[in-house]
Amino acid sequence: MPHPTWLAYTFAAVMVAVSLYCIAWLIEATRRSLQNHMDVNISHVAMGLAMAGMLVPRLNLLPDGLWEAVFVAIALWFSWQGVRFVMHRSTRQSAGALHGLSHYLIHLVMALAMTYMYLAAVATPATARVGMSMTGPTGTTANFVGLPLLFVMTLFASAVWQLDGLSRYAPSHRTLVGAGILGDPGPDGARGSWETARAVRGEAPRPLESAAGASPSLAPRLEMGCHIAMCITMGYMLILVL
Amino acid sequence: MGGTSESVGATAIQASMGAQRAWRPPDERRTLQLALATIWLFDGILQLQPFMFTRQFGTTMLAPTAHGNPNTVAHSITWASHFISDHAVSTDAAFAVIQILLGLGIAWRPSVKTALGASIVWSCAVWWFGEGLGGVIAGTAHVVSGAPGAVLLYAVLAVLLWPSDRGGPDAAFIAARAVGERAARIVWVLLWGGLSIVALLGPNRSATGLRDVVRDLGDGEPRWLGSLDQHVANVLGHRGLAVSIVLAVVLGLIALSVYLPLRPARAMVAVALMASLVIWIFGENFGQVFSGSASDPSSGPLLALVALAYWRRLPQAKATPDPCRELSWEGA
Secondary structure, three states: OOOOHHHHHHHHHHHHHHHHHHHHHHHHHHHOOOOOOOOHHHHHHHHHHHHHHHHHHHHHHOOHHHHHHHHHHHHHHHHHHHHHHHHOOOOOHHHHHHHHHHHHHHHHHHHHHHHHHHHHHHHOOOOHOOOOOOOOOOHHHHHHHHHHHHHHHHHHHHHHHHHHHHHHOOOHHHHHHHOOOEEEEOOOOOHHHHHHHHHHHHOOOOEOOOOOOOOOOOOHHHHHHHHHHHHHHHHHHHOOOO | OOEEEOOEEEEEEEOOOOOOEEEOOOOOHHHHHHHHHHHHHHHHHHEEEEEEHOHHHHHHHHHHHHHOOOHHHHHHHHHHHHHHHHHHHHHHHHHHHHHHHHHHHHOOHHHHHHHHHHHHHHHHHHHHOHHHHHHHHOOOOOHHHHOOHHHHHHHHHHHHOOOOOOOOOOOOOOHHHOOOHHHEEEEEEEEHHHHHHHHHHHHHHHHOOHHHOOOOOOOOOOOHHHHHHHHHHHHHHHHHHHHHHHHHHHHHHHHHHHHOOHHHHHHHHHHHHHHHHHHHHHHOOOHHHHHHHOOOOOOOHHHHHHHHHHOOOOOOOOOOOHHHHHHOOOOO
């Protein structure tokens, strides 16, 4: 049963917008010599364009086989990064370690989910395909329908977790993002409440918890928003192949 | 930026230096709220499946829930199902948007109270018009297939996970924080005790009732799941009444366990989690999400969330007030 065309176009438009934003982010980050999250944004560009092409076939830029290779490569990259991170975890602060590892794991899951969707799409007869019209997976993928459900729940959990953390980067906390040592007053002279509380107790300020990578984040809320949009869209597409 | 400690995102003390609220990682209650938000989001996206935009959604899924209910209830359900059938695309899109927004609203800290409150209203409406009051009045409710109506459990969870500390932040279990220990215990007894009673009502008492419910689940499911259903149905055979009695006893014990000391209570919460899992897999086929026409993952995951909200905490010494806690924006 084909999905409503207007719904496919809506999700495709969102994915194209996310991809374009991530391309702009990459350009700006390169200009500012920022290193962290480059791999994430590159993978977001690929995923966004690929999903747009799956939802609306005329937007498809590459053959399916090539897309599969791209996402296998992305999955291997994040697997490797995750293994490297775990092997060097003794040098990381615990809060940053958790963020770093989850960062690699979720993008590994996303890459695997994209690969699965291409495998599931390949299994259906070509004549039956209209965009992502699916009657459900056939052939070998039909026996792995538990896997997309696992992907879906992981993606949605990641989306809500990111949304919960969005307030961490509220405008009142701008001065804290990327700050080396908490305690430096922001442009308006306001201090963070962590410092206030610690000052009340007579303690020295402690370093801000660091995300993966030492350089500050560029537009973290928009990046999180893109991730949320991608998780929801990918979840929708996986549900179509359940 | 002042406010009571009971409101989300508010601080009890306004620091003289203009300190801003600090973001704190999710605590146990917030983690359960996020799990609830995930399920709402899943519901919303399930509502976007192609089948949901067809007339069959209203005629084959909603209209049959009117059967066996009192005339007033049945007529309202029939009216609603006809309306939805005649306006399938717009109504289903609205339902999907509402449920997606509920999930995102619970996940976003500034709107958690609003979203939880709205979810209670929406859940009650769906329980009436979409599930026919869970088949409880109609006498068609099966414990293993979603009784008392999965959507009602969303409302129960919204209350139990409400971001207030009426029972104190150091309550014995998470559910007691919002409504107090006594009220939380009553909710637990009503829920699991109610399931225990339903397990012995109507079709659950017949020799083949459970077998028929499980066997019929296999339609439209993947081969491996259909085989599992057939195997379980064969095992149940004509032992439906005996299995229902055992199920009723287990659910009854779970209901009473909320008054037990720490260790036995924890053990029974674990039993409740197992029961939820068994119901979800063998009785609900993961909410039949593989069929292409499921609107929610059914009651299994929600019962598990409820059980986790009653996991007994170890007793802790009373701590002196932490200024970080007073200033922090826990969001839960």
